[in-house]
Structure formats: structure tokens, C-alpha cells
Amino acid sequence: MSDYKVLFLDIDGTIIKPDDTIEETTVNAIRQVQEKGIEVFLATGRPLHEIRDLAKELNVHSLIGYNGAFAIYQGKDLFQEPMNMESVKQFIDIAKKNQHELVLYTKDQNLFTDLETDCVKEFIEKFHLHKNDSYSPSEDYEVLGMTLINLEPKDVALYKQEDQIHLSQVNLEGMFHCYDVIRDQVNKGIGVQYVLKHLGHKKENAIAFGDGMNDKEMLLSVGEGFAMGNGHPDLYQYAKHKTTSVTDSGIYNGLKTLGIIE
Template identity: 55%
Template sequence: MTYKTLFLDIDGTILRPDHTYASSTKEAIEQVQEQGMLVFICTGRPLHEVKELGEELGVEGYIGYNGAYAIYEDNILVDEPINQNTFEQFLAVAKKNNHEIVCYTSDKNYFTSLMNPVMKNFSEVFQLKNNRILTQDVHSHILSLSLINVPPEQAKEYEAVNNDFYLSEVIVNGISNCYDVIRKRVNKGEAVKKVLQHIGVEPEQAIAFGDGMNDKEMLQVVGEGFAMGNSNPDLFSYAKHRTTSVDDSGIYNGLKKLNLVE
């Protein structure tokens, strides 16, 4: 099989808990690019916060906001804001239960609170810099959102808002009771399919690496889906392969399994 495209999640896949990446990760990316493969970052993070990392790694394209926005060669391939009415229903549930929300647009991060210690910690862990307080004028521009400080027994209230959404727990050191809100029709997998269609690559010629439940659709739509060794255990059933952890050169070792790196 000739592989043509590689999709990489960031947190827990490219980046280790200390926000660094292994030299083997960069080496692996360079080696597959020398073979003509296109490399895409595919993350839940907002893209305006990951461009520096992408430039360091020399990636060719980006999928962000858990699949709500994708760009390649200055062409916007996906741009799917959340329905404003639905977003405001999530906001009402959060307000009722004293939860917090971080919302992401194409150029900023909007917080329901900037002073709450839980929110400050979230911002530090995910290195969010372009932060503002949430205002109503951006309600129609929200591409994705994270629910903060939500006890597991209260998470179902959000799932009851709309059947087109599900919650994906964020499992990162220093973060607890936090969920990404994922749309069943707008997610990493759907974005990957649109990117592949645009560049004329068959799904069997694509590879993806991830570690969270927000990666499950992505791992299912490509020919070679790898779950990192540090993945949410529920993810393994959605992946064709299991590689080593992010602390143990998981991307490099997975690509080596396919004889793509030396």
C-alpha cells in the first residue's frame, strides 16, 4: 500500500504532558514527508493556538475544533459553527449548575469566567493565550466548546439538550470533570473525509494517530488507525492498531510498524 496522508492529534499524541514532543516524532514526520506524504494536525484545539506548533513540525494542513474547521493551502474545506440556539441551551444548563464553558471561534477563545481558578488552570494546561470573556455577539460564531467543572452525574443534562451531540471526556494531567462537546455530524472523522476528497486520496491510503474518544471517528475512517498506548481505554476498540505511549515514541513506533520510518 502506498500511503499518502497522515493525520495527527496533538495532546497525548504529538505532545507529552509537559507540552514537549519527542525528537523521534519530528523525525518521523520528516521521513514520511520525504516519501511524499501530506501531514495534517487534527485536534480539538482552536487552530489560532496551534499554528506555531504546526510550523515547527512543518505540517501541510490543519483540522481543528474537533473537526468543525479545516484548512489546506489557504483553502477552507470545513467551516461549521454550532447552531446558535443549541449553543445557548448548553449555556443555560451551565449557568443553572454553576459550570463553566470555554468557547472557540476562528480567532479567539471565549470564557464564561476568566477569574475562576479552574478556568485559569484549563487555560494554562492547554496553553490558551487569546482569551476573552464570552459576549452575546459571538454566539453565532462558536465552532466548538469545552464544558468545565462538570461532575459526571450532571453531564447527562447536556446530552439531553440535543441528540446530535455527545460528550468526550478530556483526559489530560491536571484536568478533571471536563468534556469536549462533539457533534455526531461534525467531528474529526467527517473532516478527514472532506480533506481526503479534496486532495484526491482514498481513505485506505491515510493513517491517523489519536488518544481520546474525540479521535474515534478519525481512526475509523482511515486505512490505518493507531491508538496511542496512553489512550482512553475505550478508544482501543475503534483503532486498527495500538502503538506505544506518547512518552515512548508512539507515532514513530506506529509508522515503523508500517515500514514507513527507519
């Protein structure tokens, strides 16, 4: 067996099933990995202030959030990369002109352009977001990430204002109209690379599981990248392995093929 040191796990569609539950095999797999001394990171597009309970439930103390803009290792801040506010304001202006909604994630809050629209209420309910407020143009925020809401596929082209930013469709049933804003130089893959360098591990020592296109860079940044069976069709070309779906012990089965767990 290779000398695996760290495991990176996406949350939605990878750990959490569509009905918002977690399979016992997933919990068991994470526990077995930890017992072998392998460090587990949750690596998500979600803001870190909204996943504390899940991390506690899984006994995980290392996190990468906001699609790679903020990381915590063993409970201590590792790095933080806020977005350029000019870029943020451009996206807000485009959203406003096209009747799209947008959520800005800071270290402590989720700031929505309009909290009263049905699509925003649905988004908040789906992702169990609690620290919500309205965005105020007069405030000076440090924005770590953004998600656009209520887009048609054709609308993606409206936001191609910068070469260094692209949109990634949220890979969840009922949420396909939502797109994460991903920076080319700040994403899950860059976050993983930073963590590996900080811990003194090589790419070959790392494993990752994901299901969405925001996981692409992460899967390419580890030695053993697994795309979930329920993953976005375009993701498989970037993964070394394809495992079963989140509802069919995907993480457990993937780790078993590596000989890490029983």
C-alpha cells in the first residue's frame, strides 16, 4: 500500500446524499482512515461558518472552504484569499441587470442580493444556511466566495468578464440554476497544493473525492482522485478513478479499492 497521508473530501453530493443524510458506510470509512493516521480535510464550496456542526459530527478538524479561499488545519487558520472587490462589484452589476440573485460569502456571513425571492429562500433551505443578511453596497466586505442563483445555461456567457474567473454549475438536483464563481488561482486544487506543501507531503500521498466541476482542480492535485458515480459528466476525464455514487457507498468503495479500509 502506498504511503497515504491526507484525504480531501467534498461535502455535497460526496459525503451528503440528496436527502441531506450521510450513509453509515461513509462515517465508518472516515473513522477507519483517521484511525490509520491519515489527516482528513473537508473541502467545499460552502462557507466554513456553515459546516462546523458537520465537521464536529465527523470529528474532522481541518477544512478548506469557499472553493479554496480559506483553510483551517487542526483548528488553526492556514490561509485566506479574499476576492478583488472590483470583480465582485462587476458580478453584482451584471446580476442586477439580468434579474439574477447572488450570495457573497465572508468569513462570518452569507450576504444575499435579495433575501425575499423564492430561489434564494430555496437555496438557503437546501444548504441549511443560518448566518444570512442582505448585501449593502455601502459596506466594505472581505468576500471569500460567491454563488450566482437563478441562471439559465445561456446566461453563463454574461459573466465572462475576466480571464481569471469562471463559473462552475452546482451539481445538485434542483440547484442546477446555481453557479459557483471560481478563480483560476484560488480554487480547491490550489488549496490542496498549499496544504500539501505546508504539511510536507507529496501529491502521491494524497487522495480526494468529489462530484462537481468545482472539484476538477482538486482531483488533479492529488495522486488518487475519485469522481463520484453521481458526478457531473464532464468531471470524469479529470479523475484517475470513478467510484460508486454518494447513495451507494462511494467514498467507502473507493478507499477500499486502495486497500486503506476493510
